[in-house]
Amino acid sequence: MHQSIRRTLRRIRALTHRNTLEQELDEEVRLHVALEAAELARLHNLSPDDARRRALVAFGGVERYKEAHRDARGVRWLDELQQDIRYAARALGRSPTFTLSAIAILALGIGACTAVFSVVDAVVISHLPYPHDDRLIQIYERNSPTNQWPLSVADFQAIEQWQRTFTDVGLLRQADVPVATGGEPQRMSAGYATSGLFRALGVAPVVGRALGPADDAPGAPPVAVVTHRFAVDHLGGDYAAVGRSVDVDGVAYSVVGVLDQRYTDLGGRKGDVWPDARLAPPQRRGPFGMVVIARLKDGVTIDDAARDLARISRREFVVWQASFQDHEATLVPLSLRRVMLGDAPKTLILFSAAVVLVMLIAIANVAGLMLVRAAGRWREVSLRAVLGATRARIARLLVTESVMVSLAGAAVGVALGILGVRVLVAVGPRVARLAEAHVHVRAILFAVALALVAGIIIGAYPVVHLARGGAGGGVLGGERSVGGTRRTQALRAAFVVAEFALALPLLAAAALLLNSFVRLQRVNPGFDPSHVITMSVSLPSGRYSPINGRDTAIATYWTRALNNVRTVPGVVAAGLADQLPLSRDNLDENNFDLLDRPVPAGTAQPVTPWTVVTSDYFTALGVRLLSGRMFTPTDTGGQNPVLIVSQSWAHKYFPDGTAIGRKMVSGGCTSCPPVMIIGIVSDVTYTNLGDLPEGAYEPLTEGWGRTLALVVRTRGDPAAAIPGVSAALRSVEPSVTIADATPMAERLSASIADPRHAASLVAGFALVAALLAAIGIFGTLSYTVSMRRREIGVRLALGAKRQAVTGMIVRRGMAHAALGAALGLVAALIATRWLRSKLFEVSPADPLTLGAVIVGLLIVALAASWAPARRAAAIDPAEAIRAEASG
C-alpha cells in the first residue's frame, strides 16, 4: 500500500519533472562514457578520441538506451502522445482546407449544442435558488383536469388556518404600480407578499430582515423588502436602503430588508419591491389571482398535501357557498419547479432535437471528409506500418488527429455557443430563469465531451479499416487501390444518405412551424391595428383613493383626461378599458350563468374574457357593431346592468341568433340583478391569436380603477401621437404614470413572438443542416470525379457525350439525396406528430409542406451535384489518360 503510493508519487514526479530527469539521465550517461573512455585509454593506450568512440560503442547506442530507460519510467505514452500531437498537427497543417472546413462544420454543430445545452442547464437542470426546492409547491384551484387558476385571499386564509402538511404558506400578488422614492413615480413591479412567502421559500435578505409574522397583522406599520437592483438604483445601495421609505402605489412603506442580487423574482414572479400584502378580510370567495406557495413538511409527500388540501377545499366551500357554487373546485398542489418551467421543456426538447440532428449531420459530414482524406493518405500510413509502427500506434495517431480537429471545433464552438446563448435568451421561449443562461463550466465540459465523442466517431472508420489489415497493402498499390474500394465508397455514400435523412425531418419541422406561423399572422385579430396606440395609465393612490366607496375623483380624472386626449391633434378617437386585446396570461375572465340555460347546481359555470370599457373603446379599436346597440350614457349599471358580447360568444351560446335580450348572472353573484345582452360586436382576440375570439364587455360607469388601458386611434403615424397624448394625460394630473405606450401593431406582433421565434430558430438550424448536407454531397461527388478521372477520360475519348457524363455524376448525387430524403420522410412523419400542439391550422403531415421540403432539399442536392458534374464533363480525355499513365 505504502509502496504503491511511493511509486505513484515517483511516476508523477517522472511526469512533472521530465526535463530534470532527462538532464540527470544525460549527465549520468556522459559521466559513464567519460569514465569508460578514461579506463580504455589507460588500459589500451588509446588516444582520448578513440577511447571515447569505443566507450560509446560499448555503451550500445545512447539514444536506444535512453528510450529503454524512459520505458522503465512509464512515461513513454506521454512522449508518444506528444509525438502524435506534433505529427497530427503537421499533417493537418498540410491540408488547411480540410482542417478548416472540418473545424468550421464541427464548430457549428458543437456551438448550437452548447448554446441549447446552456439554456437547458439554466432552465431545467439547475436548482431553483431556494433550499430544498423539491419541497416547494404552488397551490392552484382546479375544477377539471384542464382548468385551473390561482387562489383568492379567502383560499389562502383557509389554507393557512387549517393546513397540516406545510411548514409555511405564503401569498404573493404581483401588480405593476407607480413606485416613487422621492421623485416622480415610475411604473414598477410590486410583489405584495405575506411573511410566509419568505419563510416558505427560505429567502433571507442580505441586509436587514424579511417580512415577519408581525408585519402580516392588520394595522401593522407598512414595511417592504426591495431587490438589490432597486436598492442600488433608487436608495443608494444595500445598506443605505434599510430604513428609507418607498412609496408604492400611494402607500409609504419603510424598507426593512434588501434581497441578494440573484433574486430578481420570487417563485418565478418578478418584483422590484416586495411590500407586505396587508390582506383585508375577504367578503366573498373571489377574486382570484393570488400566487400561494408552500413548503412541504419533512416526510410529507405531495399526495399527502393533495389530500390535506382536498379536505380544506370541502371545509372552505361551505363557508363561501353564497358567492361560489362550484364544488368541483379543489385546491391542488403542483411542484413549484414544474410551475416555473411551464411549457419550456416542450420548446427546449424541440430545440435540443434540432441541434442533435445538426450535430449528427456535422459528424457525418466530417466523417465523410475524413474518409476522403484517409484514402489519400493510405500510402503514407501503410509506409509507417511497414516501417514498424504498431497498428495500435497508427490507430492512435489517426484518432489523435480527428480528436484534435474536433477539439478545435469545440473551442470555436464554445465561442459560437456564447453568441448562441445570447440569441436564445433574446428570442427564446418566455420562461423563468432563461435570462440566467450562460455558457458555464458545465456547458464547456459538455462541449469538450461532445467533441471527444465526435472525434472518436470521425476517426473510427479509418482505424477499423486498419484493424482489418488495410495498412501495408497500400504501399505498393498506391492510394487508388484503397481509396476507391467498394466498402469505402459505400460508406461515403451512406454518410451522404444519412445527412439528407437527418436534414429532412428538421427542414420539415421548420417548414411546418413557418407555415403555421404565417397562418397565425393572417388571423384577423378583430381590429385594425394600424393607427392605434395603447398605453397603461395609473393614478397615484392617496388623493385618488375611493372615499367611502365613492370614486368621484378617479371618475372625474378619467373623464377630463379622455376629453383632453381627444383634442390632441391627429387623434380620432380615444377609449378606456380595464384590459387590452391579446392580454393572454394576465387576462381577466368572468364566470356567468345564463338564465335560460343555467348549469346544474354545483358544477362549473362557463367563463369568457370580460372587459370593462367606455363606449368609445369600440370606435378607437375599430370594433363594429353587428346587431343591437352600443352602450349609452344611460347604461349606468345599477338595477338594469347591460352587456355587449362578441360575435363568437353569441354564436357559441346562442347559435340560433337570439342572443340579444338574454339575461345572465355574472360572477356568481346571485343576489345581484341579472345582466342583459344589448349588443353584438365583431370579434376581438383577448387570449392568443387563433383561439376562439369570444368575449363580453361591461360598461365602465362606476368602479373606475386607478389603472386603465387607453386606446387611441390616430390619423397619421400612431407612434408620433404618443408624446401629445401623454402630455394631455399629465395636464390633468401631473403625477400619473404611463407605461407600455406602444402602437397596437407592435403589441400584435409581440403576441405571436413565441411561435415566430420558435419557427425562426428551428428554420435556422434546418438551414445549417441543409447546407451541411449540400457540402457533404459536393465533397463526395468531387472526390468521386477526381478518382474516376481516367475512367471518365476514357469514356469521353470513346465518344461519350459530355451531357452523359454530367448526367452520370448528377444521377449519382441525386440517387443518394433521394434515398436520404425518402428515409428522412419516414422519420419526419413519425417525429413531426410531436409538433401538433405547436401547429396552427397545419397538420403535422401536411402533404404540401412536406412535398415542398422534399423538392427544396432535392434542388439543394442538384445544385451541390452540379459543380462536380460540370468538372467531370470538362475533363480533357488526353490529359486524364496521360496523367494516369505517368502517375
Add this chain to the structure above:
Amino acid sequence: MADRADLLQGTLDLLILKTLVLGPLHGWAISKRLRQLSDDVLEVGQGSLYPALYRLEDRGWIRAEWGTSPEAGGRRAKFYSLTADGRKHYAAERSQWRLFSTAVERVLKAT
C-alpha cells in the same frame, strides 16, 4: 567478445544488488565491479544497466543520491545504495539463486 557470457534473464538485478552490498557505487563503478568480480566474463550491456537501476529504485530496493566522484575528478555522479528492503530482497534472491544453480548443476552432471 566471444569469451564473454550473456547475462541470464533476471540475474542482472541480483548482481547489481550484490555489487552494492559493500557500499554505494555509481553506475560506471557498478559495471566495472561486475566485470572485475566475474573476471571479465560478465559484460553488462550498458543499455540494460541504467534501466535496471531505475527499476530497482522504483521497487524500493536501492536508493539514488547525487554525490561527487573522486575518480571522475570531482564530477557529479549518482550513487546507488541498498535500502533495508533491498538487503532483504538480496538475501532472498541469493538463496533462490543458489537453489536454482545447484539444481541446474546437478541436472547437468547427471549422464
